[in-house]
Amino acid sequence: MEAVWGILPKTIAMAVQQLPSWRDGIEEIRIRVSRPLEVIANGTARLLPYEVTKEDGVQLLNKLSRYSIYAVEEELKRGFMTIEGGHRVGLAGKVITEGGKVKAIRDVASFNIRIAKEQVGIADPLIPYVYDGRWCHTMIIGSPQTGKTTLLRDVARLISSGTERIPAQKVAIVDERSEIAGCVKGIPQFSFGPRLDVLDACPKAEGMMMMIRSMSPDVIIVDEIGREEDSEAVLEAANAGVSVWTTVHGRSIKDVQQRPTLGSVMEQKVFERFIELTNIPHPGAIRRILDASGTVLYEQRTVVSR
Amino acid sequence: MKWFGALLIIAASTWLGFAAAHALYERPRQLRQLKAALRALEAEVMYGHTPLAEASAHIARQTATPVCELFFRFAETLRNEETSVVEAWEKSLQASWGKTALKQGELEVMKQFGATLGQYDRLTQQKQIALALAHLEREEEEAIDNQARYAKMAKSLGVLAGLLLVILLM
Numbered sequence: 001m002e003a004v005w006g007i008l009p010k011t012i013a014m015a016v017q018q019l020p021s022w023r024d025g026i027e028e029i030r031i032r033v034s035r036p037l038e039v040i041a042n043g044t045a046r047l048l049p050y051e052v053t054k055e056d057g058v059q060l061l062n063k064l065s066r067y068s069i070y071a072v073e074e075e076l077k078r079g080f081m082t083i084e085g086g087h088r089v090g091l092a093g094k095v096i097t098e099g100g101k102v103k104a105i106r107d108v109a110s111f112n113i114r115i116a117k118e119q120v121g122i123a124d125p126l127i128p129y130v131y132d133g134r135w136c137h138t139m140i141i142g143s144p145q146t147g148k149t150t151l152l153r154d155v156a157r158l159i160s161s162g163t164e165r166i167p168a169q170k171v172a173i174v175d176e177r178s179e180i181a182g183c184v185k186g187i188p189q190f191s192f193g194p195r196l197d198v199l200d201a202c203p204k205a206e207g208m209m210m211m212i213r214s215m216s217p218d219v220i221i222v223d224e225i226g227r228e229e230d231s232e233a234v235l236e237a238a239n240a241g242v243s244v245w246t247t248v249h250g251r252s253i254k255d256v257q258q259r260p261t262l263g264s265v266m267e268q269k270v271f272e273r274f275i276e277l278t279n280i281p282h283p284g285a286i287r288r289i290l291d292a293s294g295t296v297l298y299e300q301r302t303v304v305s306r
Numbered sequence: 307m308k309w310f311g312a313l314l315i316i317a318a319s320t321w322l323g324f325a326a327a328h329a330l331y332e333r334p335r336q337l338r339q340l341k342a343a344l345r346a347l348e349a350e351v352m353y354g355h356t357p358l359a360e361a362s363a364h365i366a367r368q369t370a371t372p373v374c375e376l377f378f379r380f381a382e383t384l385r386n387e388e389t390s391v392v393e394a395w396e397k398s399l400q401a402s403w404g405k406t407a408l409k410q411g412e413l414e415v416m417k418q419f420g421a422t423l424g425q426y427d428r429l430t431q432q433k434q435i436a437l438a439l440a441h442l443e444r445e446e447e448e449a450i451d452n453q454a455r456y457a458k459m460a461k462s463l464g465v466l467a468g469l470l471l472v473i474l475l476m
Contacts, residue, residue: 066357
């Protein structure tokens, strides 16, 4: 959290820090110019009695860009930036386009600071299901907010640091949205093992090929494959003998099989394990683990019916 | 005793003349350094995407004194104080300008330039740097002109004025 307090204008930091005990559970701090400050903690949103001034906005942007708008051009185009500690700041405001494409956001009016949380150890119970002399090609399936990326991050930590019986392996992360490793200047901000390389903000398909060619990874980790070229790159990587871990949006394996862009990957049965996530009873809960033939290896016991 | 005093007067006035000439020599040299520093800043902005504080610290290390002082102070102020870029720049200018041989003309150029620092995207920033460079170029031409015209004169004037004073007092 220190990094977040560091970039917030003093007035806002004071307003947030005055809060009682739930300060530690903060998930998002939403700052909107000339509107009240909003803080989401432990799942509940609260508006604070502090109205954000225009100067606060300017100062926050100055701090985020370290007084250099030209240095964050790419971030202003993408609409978010990653700060120290892996926290993400989403931006909205007046968009400037050029030739129909977003060129930059000017007059940033809304900032959404998402506090990144690390959950070290959540991947450990998976080991017996996904390690079979080597790490299986695995796809994590889940709807938004089910903790796919958080799980993937811990998997990267697990594989790159190894366990008592499994030696650490070389892990390559292609982090298109800077979400898995939360890099600042190319250095991952979360705790990972030593054998980890990250291509930050690199398009997935291209990045996977680059990693295979240059970094000889044992395991490649990518977030949210979905486009045609992503599937091709996954096939390529799998055939090059590299284990692939990825996430896909969907509720179950059926949803994924119906995705036309993932057709070739599913047909060739590249993936050996499928992990379905759900947010019942809590985000990150594992509903089922299946293998390539569709056999259920694990099923959540308490099925909550609605 | 008389001769000793006369010698002292001549030495002092010669020294004054040389000091004036030195300032005239120094100004174009420091202007060139300032221009080189701005070009380095342009490279940091265009190719390095380096934030201002870091870029400024790099430049301070590459530049000779006393021009480096400006960039050094600017980097320090940005890092340690909660201010705006313009304020930090003006403060650094004020603190470092006295130690240079630079004049009011280039001070104005640099002040104007500071108002644009860090506020724009890369291309606009580059244009602002180019503009400041063009202005400095003009000042440099004038400085070289002045140097050619007055530097030698200042030196001989120093010696001769001393002599004149001695003759009058004798």
